[in-house]
Amino acid sequence: MTIILFLIIFGIIVISHELGHFLLAKKNGIRVVEFAIGMGPTLFHFKRGETVYSLKIFPIGGACIFDGEDGVKSENGEKDEGSFLSASVWARISSVAAGPLFNFLLAFLLALIIVAFTGSDRPVIQEITPGGAAQTAGMEAGDLITKINGEKIHLYRQVNLISALNHGEDLNIDFVRDGEKYSVTLTPIYDSSAGRYYIGLTGAGEYFKCNALQVFQYSYYELEYWVRATFKSLGMLFTGQVTKDDMAGPVGIAQIVGETYEEVKPYGISSVVFSMMNIAILLSVNLGILNLLPFPALDGGRLVFLLIEAIRGKPVPPEKEGIVHLAGMAALMILMVFVLFNDISRLFS
Template structure:
């Protein structure tokens, strides 16, 4: 597989993982009636941007995540003030556009000084025009245009904080859930593509090894060891070989439909007792029920492994080299992609599951922390001060970025050190 194909697979994988996560937030936010201002893949400067409906969709430079920016998550910043001169555009008697500058150049605008306004609850604007006060209703989806940039107003009922705890909980939880569903789907695809192992098949034979001396060939199917049927139990095969250092082991193999007897003597090779061959499997087509069961077992096993790795982080039982940032992840992903489609599918499933579990951790700035705040709000019957919550998330995000920088620096050092 060439470098362009590998790079395309890596970009596609990260795009799908992040996009689906943020789509979960976007979908349930829109179902709840929340105004989603931006749906972004990546952070940093914009590379590509377009607006559809109320939401601006953007692709940003740093492919290390994404976000769905909802009205009311941060305090709404109004770009107008009493006493300010503005230009407004009316449609059916309602203000649909409010220009804070450059309005002298635009036709068909009413220009006046703001005497009073409410763009969240009452939705009205009072302007002094030629010394007379005029009160105008404001369209709930009106735009404030400042320096050429449009910002849709967010009435209270369109803001994140105005929705019920349950609606907000679903909106936040939907991101990780989408990654869990994607992980299961990818594990299911892998189960179908990998097939069901039936017998153990020998892989590459190392030159000069006991396996080569015994005339074992790549593709030989192991039927029995010392009279014990092996089937697909690779662990038992390894156990029997390692239990016989320096002692001949009788193998019955199937080679092209013919059963052959081969006597091989395991020896110490490196740190283990081996015969010098890789092991693989003969497979058959996976049935649907087997695929579902296999995908579920794969996902539960990987979940346990991920939780164990997080436990090591919490108790401090790790070294810096145990962690990988974007550079290390991309490097390892490239190695897996070069091994074929099936390993790449399984690796993508693992990353999707990891993204879901990591985001559910109660770390400030992550979805898990926001869910904790919502649970506390439900228990105490009133929300936590939004400014305090925003400060906690900001500090958490800054700490995560510092950790990301440190891990990425370590990745780059390892890359240059080979």
């Protein structure tokens, strides 16, 4: 069941990403040579029109290959009509950017379904830890948190995330109590047994059912939450605040899917479905953001070269761009091997 759920989640996310590239390329008149799901040897394929649709053996990626995207012109040195090179620079930019954007769209659509059926969590304090930081600062159960350090708070999970990532820094908290606005400075308290700082709040916020308009509003807040969480995680990765053991590749993700399934299975099929959708939202947002990073071989790296072309009025020589992307691809392959090895090592530790 773990393998099946993992393949379904990953398949939906990859198809969404590549479909974004595919649809925008078609709209811009760019020929798509191949639409592939997975990596490695081909399991089966078929051709419809000018595009080959294929399924690869390793379900950890995909590709939407444009005609001429490698920068090679036709034998007579001309740009073939319908090739990637013959399209305007903005058409190419939109076709490349559409993949990550469709990941965000998928995440939003999944959030719509979850919020419509289960509601959302307002940042209302349910319980104060006796003698904790929040009580010391004068906060009480029932307070509605509106801002922390200037960041607007819409979901209680934002409070939990800020608390989990805190390293003892003071928090300036704005909240509403009985219609009145208050502001306090909260100093987290270190718990040596847990090895982390706590802000003295417990519970999971106030869950409520959303009306039709609130479904869209809180689905946007869901998407915003996962985007902020991903950027904060990346910031911690680049500043060395997380270790290799905090990273997970396909094997690690499959393990998380399996553990989540076993945990929620007793509560019925609906709990399983919504839990898997939450994982899909997280992964889809992560894939969208990671692909927009200006790293060679990723969509973000390709966008950098296209934006340079748009600014200077002429493209970077294809052979130079190709070398950069080749180096980036090699680095990504090394990283994938490292993460895979790390995942497998954790299974036997």
